[in-house]
Amino acid sequence: MALGNRVKTLRKRLKLTLEQLSERSGVDLGTIAALENRDSIRSKFAPQLASALGVSLENLLGVTEAPDTSSQSARCREWPFSHIEVARILAxxxxxxxxxxxxxxxxxxxxxxxxxxxxxxxxxxxx
Structure with missing residues (x-):
């Protein structure tokens, strides 16, 4: 999976809009949209995006595999903590x-x- 697709997948998994990811990462919204739509394989903004998405740069670039999130124990269908955003933990x-x-x-x-x-x-x- 190329960088653009990874960014989009992680952003959607975290339920972040392009605007929210832009604010968190400091990367221009148009740049993120172009990265996702072209499914780019590299970007100078990868470190900022990785940090904002709560993953390592290596993981975002596909150097290491993401942890398996398909098992029931690895994912949470409903976040049980109303005062803590999951994105805060992942960041x-x-x-x-x-x-x-x-x-x-x-x-x-x-x-x-x-x-x-x-x-x-x-x-x-x-x-």
Missing amino acids: LSPEDRAEVEADLLYSLEKIERRSTKKSKTTKRAAA
């Missing part, structure tokens, strides 16, 4: 994303442990 550096993921996993495990304790207490009280 983070890989290190910052890993930190957010670790924090979220810690919080989930804490809540699950608390929920398990409540469940056991309720069962004991019923017995």
Whole structure:
């Protein structure tokens, strides 16, 4: 898949308009539209676009494959966090994303442990 097609695919996956991608990347809207429509294979704006789309430059250029997003666990049909835009997460550096993921996993495990304790207490009280 060439660069223009990758940009368009990622932009649509993030539900970004051309205008929004232009604002995030600092690349002129017409330049992005031309890049997508001509399905260009390279662009001097690739680093800015990759950053705005939340992927590595290598991934955007097709040097490395994108992670498989076809599995149910890799994608979310409905973003459950109304106060956090998914684009904000995707715009983070890989290190910052890993930190957010670790924090979220810690919080989930804490809540699950608390929920398990409540469940056991309720069962004991019923017995």
